[in-house]
Amino acid sequence: MGINRIDNIKDRILKKDTGILASFFRLTSKERKKIIEALGKEGLEGLTSIIKISNQKTFEEHHKNFLKLAEGKIHTPVYLIDEMLIEENMKILRYVKDRTGCKILHALKAYATFATFPVMKNYLDGVCASGLNEARLGFEKFKKEVHTFGPAYKDGDIEDIIKYSDVIIFNSFYQLERFGRIAKERGREIGIRVNPGYSDIKTEMYNPCAFYSRLGIVFEIFKKRYKEFSHLIDGLHFHALCEQNADSLGRVLNSFKNLFGTYLKNLKNLKWVNFGGGHHITRDDYDIEHLIYLINEFKEKYGVQVHLEPGEASVLNAGVLISTVLDIVENKKQIAIIDASAEAHMPDVLLMPYKPFILNAGEPGEKKYEYRIGGPSCLAGDVVGDYSFDKPLKRGDKLVFKDMALYSIVKNTTFNGINLPDIAVLKKTGEIKLIKRFGYKDYLHRQS
Numbered sequence: 001m002g003i004n005r006i007d008n009i010k011d012r013i014l015k016k017d018t019g020i021l022a023s024f025f026r027l028t029s030k031e032r033k034k035i036i037e038a039l040g041k042e043g044l045e046g047l048t049s050i051i052k053i054s055n056q057k058t059f060e061e062h063h064k065n066f067l068k069l070a071e072g073k074i075h076t077p078v079y080l081i082d083e084m085l086i087e088e089n090m091k092i093l094r095y096v097k098d099r100t101g102c103k104i105l106h107a108l109k110a111y112a113t114f115a116t117f118p119v120m121k122n123y124l125d126g127v128c129a130s131g132l133n134e135a136r137l138g139f140e141k142f143k144k145e146v147h148t149f150g151p152a153y154k155d156g157d158i159e160d161i162i163k164y165s166d167v168i169i170f171n172s173f174y175q176l177e178r179f180g181r182i183a184k185e186r187g188r189e190i191g192i193r194v195n196p197g198y199s200d201i202k203t204e205m206y207n208p209c210a211f212y213s214r215l216g217i218v219f220e221i222f223k224k225r226y227k228e229f230s231h232l233i234d235g236l237h238f239h240a241l242c243e244q245n246a247d248s249l250g251r252v253l254n255s256f257k258n259l260f261g262t263y264l265k266n267l268k269n270l271k272w273v274n275f276g277g278g279h280h281i282t283r284d285d286y287d288i289e290h291l292i293y294l295i296n297e298f299k300e301k302y303g304v305q306v307h308l309e310p311g312e313a314s315v316l317n318a319g320v321l322i323s324t325v326l327d328i329v330e331n332k333k334q335i336a337i338i339d340a341s342a343e344a345h346m347p348d349v350l351l352m353p354y355k356p357f358i359l360n361a362g363e364p365g366e367k368k369y370e371y372r373i374g375g376p377s378c379l380a381g382d383v384v385g386d387y388s389f390d391k392p393l394k395r396g397d398k399l400v401f402k403d404m405a406l407y408s409i410v411k412n413t414t415f416n417g418i419n420l421p422d423i424a425v426l427k428k429t430g431e432i433k434l435i436k437r438f439g440y441k442d443y444l445h446r447q448s
């Protein structure tokens with residue numbers, strides 16, 4: 001690409017012209033780097049802000065489209081994944097890579113629908129896996145780097161984990177001692193997970209730094225034993241965020257640096273530090289500039305590469321769960337029973353717990369007609385929540401639950417023998433491609 005064309009793109013970025021973003025994202029990484037280097041602090045902040053504005057606009061348009069699609073003939077329940085919205089998220093992640101040179105690995109635990117991997121792999125370095133099956137899926141379907149962390153590996157799995165992984169991260173010195181040498185002999189990089197000593201996560205269930213956490217070597221033990229293993233260690237890993245902004249990462253990093261900072265220099269082979277997942281990078285209010293600052297500062301201070309392994313951020317708001325109202329019953333309230341289950345199809349609604357957003361619905365009291373929405377299982381608590389609507393709900397109406405690509409398909413169950421929702425992908429062409437419909441056999445095979 002000629003210098004003039006690059007200058008032209010740079011000038012339009014400086015004028016905050018969102019229309020130039022498509023051309024910017026089509027550039028090669030070398031060309032994007034050139035522009036980024038030429039923009040200066042203010043220009044870069046401007047670029048971040050136009051990326052965010054254009055991203056928000058695309059998401060709003062597509063969510064209106066989900067409502068239209070739901071009105072049409074669509075088999076429910078269905079997780080409908082929007083390929084273009086995943087790509088919008090990917091562009092933001094790659095922009096963070098462009099600005100920092102960090103590695104970004106998609107966390108398969110959050111989303112592993114490999115039908116959309118062809119879009120994702122163009123933007124990321126690879127995946128992070130939680131054990132053998134995810135490592136193998138990443139190896140076979142993502143076909144880029146696989147970094148595996150598991151709290152404790154089994155003897156019988158380790159050969160295959162080594163086969164499918166480029167990087168293996170251990171949760172204790174015992175596991176490192178048991179499996180580290182063989183992984184190293186096979187040319188794999190080795191990391192250990194440490195407890196950074198601080199997390200902002202308030203829900204104990206999701207806090208890897210809570211009292212008695214089994215996740216990550218605590219500083220007192222690290223300090224005593226790291227020297228024995230320093231020749232094996234290529235990287236340190238921590239994970240202490242959950243749906244958080246960059247200010248939380250800043251506080252975790254401060255604690256990590258205070259505890260482990262001086263030791264990083266003693267680890268002679270140290271190549272990288274992995275900041276884990278939980279970075280909500282693609283959320284509207286996420287402070288991308290602060291994240292970029294924190295990564296760049298860390299890289300400069302310690303002279304190591306930084307890895308991030310977000311899961312949610314990859315597919316945040318990029319998929320919905322569409323369901324149909326099967327019946328409406330009454331018990332002091334109007335209660336709509338739908339063909340999707342909170343317990344079986346959106347388990348985090350009950351576990352986190354949280355109340356998912358239904359497109360075109362409001363909180364109770366906000367709109368004229370109020371309903372409790374519940375699932376088709378026998379569980380009394382299979383309730384999604386209370387909502388209000390502009391019009392009375394009818395049997396056969398469709399409800400569209402927002403942000404249902406993450407931690408849903410990977411976690412759902414066939415409790416009560418209820419069928420799993422279809423998986424469909426909304427292609428960039430506008431076509432809906434049914435990827436999978438589940439039936440009796442899927443239920444049967446899981447029982448015995």
Ligand SMILES: Cc1ncc(COP(=O)(O)O)c(C=O)c1O
Binds near residue numbers: 110128312
């Ligand atoms: C070690 C590790 N890495 C990455 C992730 C992905 O986190 P998220 O999907 O919140 O970004 C998790 C989530 O639990 C995790 O435990």
